[in-house]
Amino acid sequence: MVRSLRQERPDAEAYSISIAQDTNPGSVASKVIQALSLPNGDYSVQRNGIYQDVLGEDHLSPAPPEQQSDFKPIWLVSGGGRGVTADCTAELARRTGGTFILLGRSDVTPWPEWLPLERDLKTLRGLLARNSGQPGMPRKPMEIDKYARRLLASLEISNTIASIEQAGAKARYIQADIGDANQLHTALQDIQNEQGRITGLVHGAGVLADGTAESLRPEDFQRVFGPKVSGLENILASLDVNSLSHIALFSSASAVFGNEGQANYAAANEWLNNVALHLAGELPATQVKAFCWGPWQGGMVDEALARMFAERGIGLIGKADGARIFADQLLQSPHDQIRFVVGDDWGE
Ligand SMILES: NC(=O)c1ccc[n+]([C@@H]2O[C@H](COP(=O)([O-])OP(=O)(O)OC[C@H]3O[C@@H](n4cnc5c(N)ncnc54)[C@H](OP(=O)(O)O)[C@@H]3O)[C@@H](O)[C@H]2O)c1
Known part of the structure; x- marks a missing residue:
């Protein structure tokens, strides 16, 4: 912060x-x-x-050649249905196979048969507005917007599941808010009874609530700390952590360098970095990594944010590159390299 x-x-x-x-x-x-x-x-x-404190001291190391294994892992991926975590998950599926349990708050709403496939929110809203007479379709602009966003989120989740399956792995999506300890605990008990014990964790869930430090309210901290911090605590409390061969936490370069307008987000991510160090000490047999990502071309980086980074001369991480770096470093980087900054350095 x-x-x-x-x-x-x-x-x-x-x-x-x-x-x-x-x-x-x-x-x-x-x-x-x-x-x-x-x-x-x-x-x-x-x-x-x-x-x-020396910041950003851990650098990416070149990945050694991959070794094949017959072990079929069961990965739990918070936020894995959508955004950049989904890209990383699909790449991980190509490398390790096994089963991927994806967690997110969104439901999966089927795409109406009569509606042409449309990925642009504005165009989709227009299509829905013109067809608001169809049975069961929303009529008010706010409801149309909400429904259009639900459809796009669902489409993204379905595409992620398809990519994982194309890679030869299994995928299950569970609708759950990881900030809700009871809901999460029950969901994880049920899925482990069905699929077996979870053996790897990727914690990618996160939201933004940006504002300068003096304008941030306690609820802006709570919004960001909810999925990042309480979410991880709830997940760890619901799993047998000793069964985890790998733990990957999605942190941010803002935790390392600071970022204007993101004091709450930077603080939550630095907390993740410290938890990674702590877990690595507690679980010496587990590969624990905190990825301090710079901005990606996608996910929570919208056009306005991408422009802001471009003006500051900070490059965006391409989706394929980011996913490859993720899988390389999680699976093959030296055990004692725990925190990585991925992307351009924007420190002083
Ligand atoms: N994109 C970047 O440039 C960038 C840079 C640095 C770090 N990161 C980190 O990378 C991670 C993914 O970011 P992104 O850009 O892909 O963001 P995104 O597109 O907004 O995706 C965020 C994901 O988190 C899930 N999520 C949020 N709150 C949740 C909750 N309470 N319970 C369960 N799932 C929840 C969302 O699913 P639902 O909405 O369905 O719940 C979604 O799948 C985040 O932790 C972010 O801080 C991203």
Whole structure:
């Protein structure tokens, strides 16, 4: 959050100070005061001194050749039906096969038989408005917009399932809000009774609620932390984490460099980065990776955001490249490389 604040208020003194658990409580206050006399930055107060946090130190490593395996994994993918997580999931299906359980809030509404296939929201709304006399079709503009969005979300989910199946793997979509602990727990119990124990986790669910730090309200933090933070906590509490061979968390480069207007989103993603470090320590046999993605050509990056990044000279990650990097790094990168920045560096 502080990294984003620094971009929004370059003239302000903004520090983040992490305190290591084993620091002597008697010396914390004086070390914090000492850190505040250092140049504006991110510091860790540790037992034996004060260290400046180095950002973005993990770089992608070239992937060694793939090894074939007969093991049929069962992957749980939050947010896997849509957006860039769906692209990564389809690539993962090509590499590992097995079963993919996709979680999302959207329902899957069948495309009406009489309606031509249309992927553009505006054109689809127009088509629906002209056919509002058809049985069961919405009539009011707001309802038409909602229905058009539902149809497009459903189409995206169906296409993801088809891509996974084309790759020779199995796919199941479950409609669930991962922020709702009870709903999620029941859904995961049921699916594991049916399909077997989950062996890999990809946590891609996320939403934006952008605004400058002074305009963000508690509910804007809650919206973003809901799927990212509580969602992951709920998933981990519902699984046998010791059965997970791989854990991939979709974080963001904004967590590493900060980003104007995204203090809440950057903070939630940095939390994921820290959880990845923690999980890697707790589960030494598991490949744990936090992908700090720069902006993609797709998903939550709409035309306006893409233009903003282009103006700042920050390149967009192509879908095929991003999906390939994801699968390479998750399956084959060195075990002790946990946090990756993927994309252009936009730090100072
Ligand atoms: N696109 C980028 O450039 C970029 C850059 C950096 C990081 N990321 C990260 O990558 C991930 C995917 O982003 P995206 O661009 O693909 O976004 P997106 O197109 O908006 O997709 C977000 C996905 O999360 C799901 N989701 C959101 N809230 C959920 C909830 N409470 N329960 C279950 N599922 C939920 C959505 O499904 P429903 O709407 O159906 O629930 C959707 O599948 C996010 O974590 C994002 O922070 C993306």
